[in-house]
Amino acid sequence: MKVYTFDSPDKGQITYRDSKRHLWLASMVYPLVAVSGIGLYMVTGSEWSFLAPLVFIYGVSTLFDAIFGVDTSNPPEELVSQLEEDRYYRWLTYLTIPIHYIVLLTLAIFVGTQSVSMLSVLALAITGGIYSGLGLVTAHELGHKKSRLERNLAKIVQAVPAYGHFCLEHNRGHHRDVATPEDPASSRMGESIYQFVRREIPGAFKRAWKIENDRLERNGKNVWSMDNEILQSYALTAVVQLALIASFGWIMVLFLAVHNFWAWWQLTSANYIEHYGLLRKKEASGRYERCQPYHSWNANHVFSNILLFHLERHSDHHAHPVRRYQCLRDFPELPSLPTGYFGMFVAAYIPPLWYRIMDKRLMALPHVAGNLDNVNVQPGKLDALLARYPRQAEVLDTSFHQTEAAAA
């Protein structure tokens, strides 16, 4: 395995082997699990086989997160630049792009040419959407980089889930506004995922178009020009999806509608769990404080991280958004989720379960210190939450009154 070395004047020679170097191949091939249901169906002939990829993503990956646990290894800071420059890691992200296209086309061609029940078509479309949603993880890794090549590749891969505005919105909108009430991609305490999605999808769309419109205006161009980077990605989506509809007819309209929506829902799910309730303070200047490590929820579980290009080490990603996945670090005392993203998605889909798991974790964070003033709260939910988590002064007041009453 490759060894990185650095001669430090203070610490002597520092060496590092990336124990996850080959495991990162998992992020590349993982989307292929989406077509495993078709393979199983070919062998067994049972349409129940189509559920296999869903069982894997929610069941097996959550189980493996519990079995394999967390990984606290970090590259030494002195070797981060060498690790960044190692082109092996970026080739894995490049090679993931055709895999997302293979998955979409395989599922679509299967649905278009085989006669299976409508329920199976639905299961295949949902599966396609979930795994094409992973295309946004690939786009996320590529789109944050400075090179024109990687940014263009991001536009190509985010066309698979028909979400061509993702990178612009995420990099220039979400990262700027994260963990503030203004961010449609940061969820609030007391806000269910079903309320959040109605704010997130339209809010992200509007913000992306505003950012791109402003840039094109500065360039003296119309928003409908070919230089519009959102339209470039949408155009690719249109070519692929219209070709599928032309080839296989109306069944593709249903398949692609469900596929696209479910891919967006995957992004919604990630956004929902990544910053739930976390709040940056507004400074006297009117700016929000800089995003701190405690403004993101993390999962440091090795299994789901190697499927997601380290996305779950989310605090370091927000601290240094252009840093490559292999270099993202874990820190002690970060806000932590009890399991990886896929298990937490399931919890999010059952709001009472989500609140039960997360609200006490949120309130126990050192910077929140049990005080709702330090939390991004859903408007309308403040009174109900205050009844459960009273301000410290009110606790003192109550105990004072109780003491008085007892004395009387």
Place this chain on the structure above:
Amino acid sequence: MNCYQCPDCGYIYNEAKGDAHEGYPSGMKFAGLPEEFVCPDCAVRYKEDFVCIETPQ
């Protein structure tokens, strides 16, 4: 003409070159950039965070 650097990701705004992609023409002073300017690469540093540096080689 000066250069201004993002202290997080290293993006450099060179006043002599501007930034054509972002719509800032060559010769545009850093001070003339909009107040809501954020680093075009990482977006996590504001205009006032940028550091004036020498023209890069």
